[in-house]
């Protein structure tokens with residue numbers, strides 16, 4: 611009862627959502643020179659789309675990461691964009707153990723990071 615077991619709250623889907631949000635945010639800041647906590651319009655749309663896809667992901671908790679997912683549920687135009695984002699942000703952000711990184715990011719509530727989705 612003292613151990614809240616974050617895994618039970620943070621499903622794969624939730625973790626993916628956090629990851630994708632971080633990736634898009636990183637990409638937007640670097641590529642689109644967005645400042646502050648917000649994203650540009652394009653990236654806001656992309657994030658909403660990505661989160662929507664995760665909500666509808668047929669794998670649920672069995673889900674592999676989107677990068678390795680056998681089902682390409684993104685529509686082609688969005689797939690191109692998200693691929694760019696992952697290619698850009700992925701290696702830079704996941705150079706260390708992705709699990710550790712994701713755990714860390716889940717527990718970290720840095721100021722300016724918008725928690726509401």
Ligand SMILES: [Zn+2]
Pocket residue numbers: 637638639642644649650651652653654
């Ligand atoms: Zn952007």
